[in-house]
Amino acid sequence: MTDDLKTTPLDALNRSLGGRMVAFAGYAMPVQYAAGIMAEHLHCRAEAGLFDVSHMGQATLSGPGAVAALEALTPTDVAGLKPGRQRYSLLLTPQGTILDDFMVARMGDEELFLVVNAGCKEADFAHIAAHLPAGTTLSRHEDRALVALQGPQAAAVFARFAPGSAGMSFMDVRDFEIAGVGRVRASRSGYTGEDGFEISIPGDTAEAFVRRLLAEAEVAPVGLGARDSLRLEAGLPLYGNDIDTTTTPVAAGLTFAINKRRKMAWDMPGGGVLRDQLDHGTPRRRVGIQPEGRAPARAGAEIIDGAGQVIGVVTSGGFGPSVNAPIAMGYIDNAHAADGTAVALLVRGKPLPARIVPMPFVSHRYAR
Amino acid sequence: MTETRFTKDHEWVRLEGDVATVGITHHAQEALGDLVFVDLPEPGRDVAAEETCAVVESVKAASDVYAPLAGHVTEANSAIVDDPALVNRAPEGEGWFFKMTLSDKAAFGALMDADAYAKFVEAA
Known part of the structure; x- marks a missing residue:
């Protein structure tokens, strides 16, 4: 069943942990590990869960036109995003409906780091690339793994490997050099409702690093099944289920993602529709x-x-x-x-x- | 004498005298994962073979449970309604689903025996 599927850099590890592999967005992904969805979910809320989310799309948007280009596709204040900070954003259609929800981090004056949904990444990156001026480029990081370390003990665990991470606040993003691993990029965020980090890791050292994380007493692997029940309890929408190209951020209750400055100009895709919906409801x-x-x-x-x-x-x-x-x-x-x-x-x-x-x-x- | 047979839908049927006890196999509960809800047929209901007569839900998904044979439901196991995880813990014991009398006792013999079911699971 999983023969034609792409695999993540953590595939062998997932299988060795008893991962029950299923097809998800073209990848072989663990829906659960040996412990099962219930135990994995509760462990994440009690201690720390480690999720392989390497199927998600990672990319760097860089160049003098990066900020303006992304603002033209989203209702987000990208210009006001400080270096080392991340925001939740939405790619919108001209009708103001949602092509995808994603994270954007400011890494430098002209450098943005994007993490998009696995099922949307081809379309998202093509869409963004089609709207870039000359000299501004989108480069994908298909070679990197992405893991989420989530739960009340996640910060204590990660600080053992990246001491500087302890002082990070929700939605901070920082790079850390970890001996034997290389440069990892950690954002204090996630999609479980818990404190924690999403950590981008070089693909060739990812398995060794994740094994070190899993060796910590508080950490257990958690599959996509519990990721879904955790985000549902946290009230977070799942793209393709709860938001899609038939829903707008207003109908979806994501009006916080429509930035105040952007609401002065209404210059995002579907701005007229969104303005009308904010005034009159959906x-x-x-x-x-x-x-x-x-x-x-x-x-x-x-x-x-x-x-x-x-x-x-x-x-x-x-x-x-x-x-x-x-x-x-x-x-x-x-x-x-x-x-x-x-x-x-x-x-x-x-x-x-x-x-x-x-x-x-x-x-x-x-x-x- | 007691004999247990199995269906291709991963139910077990244990015949004692005229009463058949029905449940789902260890293999089935493992594939379903942690059960959180069970809906059972009302005692008194007549069921046809392979008719949907119970539902199990895991955290992730709902699945139908079929009547293994035609007959008359006489009792449902309320213990698994109160504690669905009992099916995970003891699928072929205390986690039984319902009891029924069979319309055609001879049909019982046509179900798979333990060896045939083990081979069926292995081949799947």
């Missing part, structure tokens, strides 16, 4: 959903009102190991979107009672 918006029973509602389940009318759809749903209950997010008509609203979710033809609830389901614990 027909539907993304909300948290708490099923009242024990049955999870999965992506695609319809949301109905008391009269049986379809008023929305679940876009991510499953079981939250830390909340020990089923949880979901989805899009619902504005009239029913208020916190506390009673709804029903159609699961296997049966309406299951549920409530609209605020997100996250588990509080974020970022190092602010």
Whole structure:
């Protein structure tokens, strides 16, 4: 099954750790390791989880036109991003819908570091490259691994290898030279709701370095299954499920990603649409959903009102190991979107009672 | 006398007298991963062979469980509804799903025995 798939620099390690390999975005990736999704999820919240996310796209955008070119494709204040700082950003269509969500870090006056979703990376990089002036270039880092070290003990663990990382705040980005590993680039960020780092590592030393991280008592490997349940509990949207080219940042509840300065000029793609939506709302918006029973509602389940009318759809749903209950997010008509609203979710033809609830389901614990 | 047979959908069926006890195999629970929800058929329900009659959900996904043979459901195991992880811990023991009487006891003999099932799993 995994024969035609690309592999990450950590493939052999993933398999040796009992990784159950599945196809994800064209890569053979571990959906879980020997411990299983439940134990991996809880370990990440309790201590520190180590995720192979090398399938994600890493690239450097450099040149005199880098900042302006990226601003032209996003609602982000790239110009105001200080060196060593990172922001969450969105590539937008001319209609203001979302091509991808990604991270952008400022590494120098004319140098930006981008991390984009695996499933979107070919399209994203082609899109960005097609909008660059002469002298500004996008270079991909296909040779580098990317791991996420997440959880309350992540910072203590990483500081043993990169002592300077201890003083970093959420969304800081720094390069560290680690003996025997080479230059790693760490951002204090992640997608679990926990404190931690995403660490870009040279591909040829990645396995040895990750083995050293895993040898620390607090660290256990965590697969994509628990990565999904962790981000769902944290209320974070997954591209392709919860946001895509049919949703705008306003409908998705990502208005924080539309920068204040950019809202003076409305010069981002779809600026007119986004301005109108911020003024007048969207027909539907993304909300948290708490099923009242024990049955999870999965992506695609319809949301109905008391009269049986379809008023929305679940876009991510499953079981939250830390909340020990089923949880979901989805899009619902504005009239029913208020916190506390009673709804029903159609699961296997049966309406299951549920409530609209605020997100996250588990509080974020970022190092602010 | 007690005899256990297996289906290609990874259920086990243990026949004691006229009552068949049904569950999912160790291999099935391992493939599904940590179970978080189980939905069982109501006692009194008549089921056809291979009809969907129970649902198991892991953290990641939902899967159907089929009636291994035609018959009449007589009892459901509420212990696994209260504690779905019991299926992971004891799939072929305390983690049974339901009991049923069979419409055609002869059909039981057509299911795989333990050796045939082991080979079936190995070949998959």
